Amino acid sequence: MSDHHHDLVHATHTHDGKPIQNDDRPPIEAETLETAVRELLMEKGVISADEVRQAIEMMDSRGTDLGAKIVARAWVDDDFKQRLLSEGDAAVREFGVDMRPTELCVVENTAEVHNMVVCTLCSCYPRAILGIPPAWYKRRDYRARAVREPRSILAEFGTAIPEQKQVRVHDSNADLRYLVLPQRPAGTDDWSEEQLAALVSRDSMIGVADIRSPGE
Amino acid sequence: MERKFEPGDAVRVLERNQPGHVRTPLYVRGKVGVIERVVGSFPNPETLAYGQSGLPYKMLYRVNFAQQTLWSDYDGRPEDTLEIEIYEHWLEPA
Structure with missing residues (x-):
């Protein structure tokens, strides 16, 4: 020793x-x-x-598989989605995920709202469902700028946010862990839950990207 | 556990200087926001981080700030928000 x-x-x-x-x-x-x-x-x-x-x-x-499955379930099952948004911990327990000692907070992207997650103080991240955070998530420049100029960061990630859309930034600074529920892309109405899960990207669940429609 | 604030209440984050494992970032200190939700009671990270019990538990809230109140030069929509978790002992009525 x-x-x-x-x-x-x-x-x-x-x-x-x-x-x-x-x-x-x-x-x-x-x-x-x-x-x-x-x-x-x-x-x-x-x-x-x-x-x-x-x-x-x-x-x-651990990777993003669980997160993607949870998102796909929320897209096809509205009861599950409501549980996920109101009581994230209980909802993901159905997937065998135990968030303790933290709690899961799920925020939904819509036509009017875009959500994005950062931990300004360190690198808090929902590892139980998304695995290890990407290197940029832990960098000082992302952490400092995401709270101050989120629209610029999103543009740099190639994510176009319509000017009239509201941007909500969530600083994951304490006991909650955040999952963004991305918008279900158009043209996927007849897709199975499994097919949908394969579309869901890591960055869309952190909120720095949207999910493109298949064929786009 | 008793609590001081309810969703919708206006609160100001204390401008206290405190060393250690503090979970209240500088950029929200002194700023006024609105309680978005009551998260619940959690061990106090300011003592838990140093091998202590974290007792007594502290009530934790999510506080919603208009971005324009945090940054005078904020470049975005007036509706844009920053939401963050703040423990009760860092908040006062505003």
Whole structure:
């Protein structure tokens, strides 16, 4: 432990064959602390290396599939949509999703309203249904500008918002996690729930993009 | 748990300077908005983040601000809003 710790606090980090590698830069204080606590817990037999690996694998493997399925269900089932909007946690529990200790807040895009999500203080994100946030979501420029000039950000993402549409920005700064329910694209009236889920993109559920009509 | 505010109430975010794990961003401090909904009671992140219990729980609200009240040079529609979660001990009636 002490030798490894010594390696980490100096820039000359050598790749020692361990599965959890750090970048070739000096670790920040929190990383050093995490390494120390993790290795201590392993030495004491509280957790195993395999359990740490499994937890990382589980977190890394989560994608946007659940979010897309939830959106598609809301498009085809109006009762579910109403539950999703009024009591998000209970609605997504039907998909086996447990949002605790946070709560899910679903906001609906309509012909009159466009919603967009940011966490200005860090990178709060509904990981249980959308997986790992994109790199830009954590960047300071997105976080600072999304609350101040959302229309410019949306334009930079290639998302045209009609001038008369209201833009609502949600700062995910505390205990809620946000899912944008995008507008169902035109021309999909006879599509199955499964087909619809395949149309739903990650960025549409963060609210920086709309979903194009098939064939557009 | 008792609460001070109801949806529709006008509130001002306190302009307090406080170090630590504070979830109230600077850009809303001192600004006036409207309670959008009562979220519920949650452990206080200002103590929870330091390994304490987070007790007593704090009431959490979603507060709706007109963008134009946050940024004098806001470039968008007057109806555009910014909505954010604020704990009760950061709010006063406005």
